[in-house]
Amino acid sequence: MDVTTEILTAIKAYDTIIIHRHQRPDPDALGSQVGLAEILRASFPEKQIFQVGGPVEGLDFLATMDEVADEIYQGSLVIVTDTANAPRISDQRFERGAKLIKIDHHPNDDPYGDLVWVNTQASSCSEIIFDFYHEHQDELVLNDQAARLLYAGIVGDTGRFLYPATTAHTLTVAAELMTYKFNPTDLNRELEQIPMRVAKLAGYVYENIQVDANGAAKVLLPQSLLTGLGIVDSETAAIVSLPGTIDEVVAWGIFVEQPEGYYRVRLRSKGPVINELAKKHHGGGHPLASGANAKDIAEVASIYNELQQLCENFRK
Template identity: 80%
Template sequence: MDVLKEILVTIKAYETIIIHRHQRPDPDAIGSQVGLAEILRKSYPEKQIYQAGGPVEGLEFLATMDEVSDDLYKEALVIVTDTANSPRISDERYKMGKQLIKIDHHPNDDPYGDLIWVNTEASSCSEIIVDFYHHNQAELQMSDEAARLLYAGIVGDTGRFLYPATTPHTLEVAAELMTYDFKTADLNRELEQIPMSVAKLAGYVYQNIEVDNNGAAKVILPQTLLDEYGIVDSETAAIVSLPGVIDEVLAWAIFVQQPEGYYRVRLRSKGPVINELAKKHHGGGHPLASGANAKNKAEVDVIYSEIQELCERFIK
């Protein structure tokens, strides 16, 4: 039995299904998690389907989380979407379920779960959920709300179809989702809009970016700056892609200092593979889009020097 059929058989065997995603969610985390939940609610109205996790951090226009009591986990199937590493799963109670399924599009460096379906060729986990629906279309039903969420996830993780992970299949899936009853223009606008504070931070990024001769770039956002602008860490996601529009930039890191003092590192690249670098610094991700952590300014400097080396080798 192929894994997609096996996942469906497992879903059908449970009355209670609780779906998790990663901490600090982005549109694909919410889209794949709640999009799957909505497909299952439409297909199996007799089942109890929950979406679990912490705050959605500014993505309330997409979905909010359910209140899930501990006792519901005892006989539940738990599904985790869009989360490569188990420490990043939002709400540690995912361990309390009877069975665990991992569905993801990141490299499978942490193969947690009783059933695992990872497709690193997919643009997003939301695209994978649509593929799961297609594979089992005789038994599953798509809803308008599921389509809205999954479309948002694909748009978010492809950078509005600009990133290299976008394939003809991605566009076919997105086009199909657009045939359902939701307003794509309104949704795209909600995904695109930023508050004035983040717009001002974008100006700071462009004015303070440092780029070497090989296209290695960095921006450091100290906590004092974030406090001055009235910005929390989750809002900095909106400025991560900005250096990519600069001709001279090949790969870059945005170092976001946290209240505890360490730095969250957002890594992006137009060519050099950066996820192995990320793994060395308590992170991981895709070859061209990853995240890591730096405990102090010294590690910030180490990470930037490693990006410089990657860019230099890539050019040669």
């Protein structure tokens, strides 16, 4: 029995299914989580299907979360999507169910769960959820809302089909999803548009980026700047890809100071593998897109020095 059949068998066996995703959700986290929830609601209307995880941080045009009492977890099936490491799961009650399934596309460094399905070749977790539906379409129903969510997740995690993880299969899936009744143009516009305060932050990024001779770039976003612009941490995600538009930049780090004093680190690359660097600093992720944390400005400097070394070796 392959893993998708095992997952479907588990879904059939439980009357209550609770689906989680990672903290600070992006479109793929919500697309895979709630896209799967919508598929299961349409396929098994007699079951209780919940999506949990707290605030969606400006993505409520995609989906909102359910409030679930502790006792609902008793005897339930819990599924976690798009989350590589257990500490990053939003709402730590995920362990209270009777069975736990992990579905993800990040490297499987933390193989939590009773059933694990990880496909690192997939562009997004939303693509994996579509593949799950497609593999079992004789028993599962994909409705318009699920299609909209999965499409949003794929668009979000591929950078509108620009990132290397985009494959011919990714485009085939997106094309099929577009045959459902939602407006891809309007959805893309909602995903793309930013408020004026974030546009001003983008200007700051371009004005203050540091790039060395080997294309290693660094942008430091102090808390005073974010407070002055009225920007919360989740909104900084909109500017993470900007350094990649500069021809001289090979890999880059965005260092976002948090109110508590530490730095959230977003790492991206056009070639050098950066996820091992991220793991050394309390993070992880994909080879070309990872996240980490720096306890202070000294660790920020250390991470940037390591990034510079990666770019230097890449250029040799």
